[in-house]
Amino acid sequence: MHLRLVIISLVLLMTVPGGVAEAKALPMPSGAVILTVQGDISKHNQGKSALLSMKMLRQFKVVNYATKSPWLSARARFTGVLLRDVLNFVGARKGSDIKAVALDDYEATIPWSDVERYDVLLAFKVNGVTLKRRDKGPLWIVYPQDEHTELEAAEVADRWVWQLETLEIK
DSSP states (O other): OHHHHHHHHHHHHHHSTTSTTSOOBOOOOSSOEEEEEEESBSOBSBTTEEEEEHHHHTTSOEEEEEEOOTTSSSOEEEEEEEHHHHHHHTTBOTTOOEEEEETTSOEEEEOHHHHHHSOOEEEEEETTEEOOGGGTOSOEEEOOGGGOGGGGSHHHHTTOOBSEEEEEEO
């Protein structure tokens, strides 16, 4: 009887949210890793990091919007995934600051409030063209400036990190 109770308890733990079976491990990326998320996250696939490929990112809802950019001469259409979706996927601690680091070690801090308030995009296309390293890719953090004039501030322009490589959740 005792063994039966232990087995039933284990089965229940494995099937309820927060139980043993709740995924703390993410699948390993297939293809090249284009983004590493580390720091205060609850889901990992290599050590204490979450490595993501383009194939993994494309499994999220893909979002398109047109907006002006402080870094382009004309309004452009950006395609990508919402930063909040990626952070939710890796179990980032809400309320944290997000340090975005580019391939050239440029870094900017994105307040969690930006993620909640705005549709901050991890863009992988501009005007239908896939971003490559030489043209700000493979990922570029984009803010919907056209919809929110307060995003035209210089401090927000600094958060448009291109050639994004790492997100560190602090």
